[in-house]
Amino acid sequence: MAATSAPIKVDVGTDQLISHAAHFLGKAKKDVVDAAVREYIEAHRNEINDGIRVALNQLDGSPKSAVSLLAGLSPDQLDEYGGMPAES
Template identity: 50%
Template sequence: MAVSKAARQSPLKVDPETDQLISQGARFLGLTKNDLVTEAVQVYLEQRREDLRAGMVEALQVLDGSPKSDVMLLTGLTAQEIDAVGGVDE
């Protein structure tokens, strides 16, 4: 039987002005700061679902399991640019 560990919470670092907005918003909505940020991120990502999908599709098109595709994804270079500087040993 697998024992699952509880995910460790990590602090979210934001600038002081954003922290003040989060604090005020949470207070006025009767939420904790954590609950407000959680809900806000969920709503934001739902609104940007198509952008997320497009980004995932683009990343998957680049990743074909080859070292060149790894370099392309990590550097943003095209296959032609990588070949122009000597390529990657496959």
């Protein structure tokens, strides 16, 4: 199966850094970005996992908890904005 790619947008300064690194490393820009992202994620894996745990702890299986998490609102704030329709 061929790998698919998706475009990403970076600011001009970052693009220049990627271009210079790719040139002097003799690599394609996409390979530099791929390696950088993988290294960054590995270096921050504990923080990412902590965020996942916090998010999962907020979910109780109800639509209200899912909407609350996705909207970035506490369940009380969600209720203040009209709450969720009653489940049937």
